[in-house]
Amino acid sequence: MAVEVGRLLSVPDTVGTARWFGRLRFPILRTRVTGFALVVALLLLWECSARLGWMVSQNWPPFSLVLTATWRGLWSGELAAPLAASMARMVSGYLIGSSCGIVLGLLLGTVRVLDRFVTPLIEALRPLPLPALVPPLILFLGLDDALKIFVVAFAVVFPVVVSTVGGVRDIDEVLIGTARTFGASRARTLLRVVLPAAMPSICAGLRISLSLALVTTVVAEMIAGSSGIGYTILQAQYGLRPEEMYAAVLCIAVVGYLLNMGFVLLERRILRWHQRADADV
Amino acid sequence: MSAFLSVDAISKTFTVGKQTLSALGRISIEIERTEFVAVLGPSGCGKSTLLQIIAGLIPPTSGRVMLDGKAVTAPPRDMVYLFQQYNKSLFPWRTVLDNVAFPLEIQGNSSGRSVRQRCLEYIAMVGLSGSEDQYPWQLSGGMQQRAAIARALAAEPSVLLMDEPFSAVDALTKLELQTLLLDIWAKHRLTVVLVTHDVDEAVFMADRVAMLSARPSTIASVTDIALPRPRDTIATRESASFLSLRHGLLDTLLKKDRPGPTPDEVRVTMDGAAHG
Numbered sequence: 060m061a062v063e064v065g066r067l068l069s070v071p072d073t074v075g076t077a078r079w080f081g082r083l084r085f086p087i088l089r090t091r092v093t094g095f096a097l098v099v100a101l102l103l104l105w106e107c108s109a110r111l112g113w114m115v116s117q118n119w120p121p122f123s124l125v126l127t128a129t130w131r132g133l134w135s136g137e138l139a140a141p142l143a144a145s146m147a148r149m150v151s152g153y154l155i156g157s158s159c160g161i162v163l164g165l166l167l168g169t170v171r172v173l174d175r176f177v178t179p180l181i182e183a184l185r186p187l188p189l190p191a192l193v194p195p196l197i198l199f200l201g202l203d204d205a206l207k208i209f210v211v212a213f214a215v216v217f218p219v220v221v222s223t224v225g226g227v228r229d230i231d232e233v234l235i236g237t238a239r240t241f242g243a244s245r246a247r248t249l250l251r252v253v254l255p256a257a258m259p260s261i262c263a264g265l266r267i268s269l270s271l272a273l274v275t276t277v278v279a280e281m282i283a284g285s286s287g288i289g290y291t292i293l294q295a296q297y298g299l300r301p302e303e304m305y306a307a308v309l310c311i312a313v314v315g316y317l318l319n320m321g322f323v324l325l326e327r328r329i330l331r332w333h334q335r336a337d338a339d340v
Numbered sequence: 341m342s343a344f345l346s347v348d349a350i351s352k353t354f355t356v357g358k359q360t361l362s363a364l365g366r367i368s369i370e371i372e373r374t375e376f377v378a379v380l381g382p383s384g385c386g387k388s389t390l391l392q393i394i395a396g397l398i399p400p401t402s403g404r405v406m407l408d409g410k411a412v413t414a415p416p417r418d419m420v421y422l423f424q425q426y427n428k429s430l431f432p433w434r435t436v437l438d439n440v441a442f443p444l445e446i447q448g449n450s451s452g453r454s455v456r457q458r459c460l461e462y463i464a465m466v467g468l469s470g471s472e473d474q475y476p477w478q479l480s481g482g483m484q485q486r487a488a489i490a491r492a493l494a495a496e497p498s499v500l501l502m503d504e505p506f507s508a509v510d511a512l513t514k515l516e517l518q519t520l521l522l523d524i525w526a527k528h529r530l531t532v533v534l535v536t537h538d539v540d541e542a543v544f545m546a547d548r549v550a551m552l553s554a555r556p557s558t559i560a561s562v563t564d565i566a567l568p569r570p571r572d573t574i575a576t577r578e579s580a581s582f583l584s585l586r587h588g589l590l591d592t593l594l595k596k597d598r599p600g601p602t603p604d605e606v607r608v609t610m611d612g613a614a615h616g
Contacts, residue, residue, distance in 0.1 A: 231425075231428045233423050233425050233428040233429050234428065234429070234431070236392075236397055236421070236423060236429075237423060237429045237431075238446075239397060239414075239415050240395060240397065240415045240419075240420055240421040241415075241420065241442060241443045241446050241447075241495055242415055242416075242417050242443075242446055242447070242495075243446045247446060251442075251445070252431065255431070255433045256431075256432075256433070258433070332432055332433045332434075332475050332477075333432070333433070
């Protein structure tokens with residue numbers, strides 16, 4: 060079960076570090092229920108602090124009101140529409156960025172000349188904080204979807220490139236030699252041996268990028284927005300409608316959680332061979 | 341007309357920084373079709389390097405390898421190199437069946453019977469039936485090596501190059517696999533070059549044993565192994581001719597590493613024994 064909880068935090072506890080250090084005596088405490096209990100307790104605290112006047116502020120509505128605002132927003136479409144728009148941008152940017160990242164990573168990892176040529180550029184661009192890029196990019200791409208998709212793709216590409224290159228470099232030369240002795244061409248070797256062998260590492264990059272994509276989408280919509288969930292949050296804040304503001308934040312939190320969970324499930328399917336192999340060692 | 345597989349004055353020099361290291365110095369050997377040749381040598385003598393050059397995996401510094409009249413410049417379709425590290429050589433993301441299917445995918449060889457059917461035959465041949473849907477990590481070392489052999493056979497090579505194939509499996513499995521491989525070799529009329537440091541293995545399996553000297557290696561001697569076939573795991577090893585061949589090879593191999601005892605030293609020891 061320690062592994063299960065570890066997976067939720069996106070880091071499989073394969074070595075068993077947490078299991079060894081933090082062994083709990085009560086089996087009930089080792090289940091996933093414990094994690095949810097803390098969330099529920101904090102939400103209850105929120106509810107009580109607002110209802111019972113522990114915290115008096117116009118901007119601190121009880122959680123139950125936030126929940127109803129969320130429900131209303133989703134049904135009326137006031138929340139659902141911007142959420143859908145944000146998701147569409149995020150997914151487009153993520154798909155574009157991650158596919159570019161994988162292709163670029165495979166090339167950089169295998170073609171040495173290209174690596175010498177391109178890596179310095181990547182290293183120079185990588186530390187750039189994305190929000191800083193948005194204003195100049197507006198001049199070229201406008202305020203619409205093109206800008207946001209580009210920014211998201213740009214944010215996604217780097218972790219994927221770095222992890223792909225790392226994965227490719229780590230491949231044992233015996234695997235490559237095996238492909239060669241069976242007469243596999245370079246292209247075949249790349250697709251049938253290098254890509255699957257680097258997959259565990261690529262997936263790690265893809266997972267980091269997934270949360271990055273969500274963050275970037277929301278930030279981009281806040282800086283240059285006329286729609287989307289990030290814009291909704293800002294509008295609710297300006298309009299002093301805290302319930303709606305928190306409702307939008309809640310939506311993002313839930314979406315982020317679900318995306319990560321979906322990714323972990325998908326990854327577990329793709330990398331079934333890898334996780335079991337790890338557990339065995 | 342030269343031999344089926346001929347190694348012609350191969351040498352290999354590695355450059356590490358400013359230092360050059362001569363691993364192989366002019367090695368020549370001719371191997372006939374369906375012959376089983378073992379290359380024996382102390383560890384670090386460049387046996388694997390030689391085998392990888394024959395396989396077309398690394399280029400020689402000088403000399404050339406000819407297979408069936410054609411110079412080997414890249415891994416030939418007809419030749420498969422079986423890596424020593426079978427556990428690293430199997431594709432961990434593929435089941436046994438899919439590993440065995442790999443050469444067929446590469447050759448685009450899906451005529452006639454289904455690929456699956458053919459793979460299952462190769463898997464049966466190495467005694468792995470029932471394990472075809474397992475992943476490599478679910479198999480023991482010996483089973484992994486069987487899977488690697490099945491995959492090599494699926495490429496339908498005429499030459500099998502094996503780099504210490506049984507050095508990492510347990511002693512009993514080793515005996516089983518040696519017999520299995522001899523069966524396959526005879527049945528498929530393969531040409532085998534086996535690199536090993538195990539004198540026992542070389543004598544038991546091969547038609548000829550080529551002994552390498554220490555670096556830069558040259559061929560120190562070639563010994564014909566005229567033991568009758570099929571060879572038996574136990575009986576062959578107990579025969580007088582096996583023991584004498586083994587004795588001779590082991591003797592040369594050990595003498596190369598350290599000078600043998602001088603007559604004086606021998607006398608002292610014998611005196612000591614007499615007094616004690």
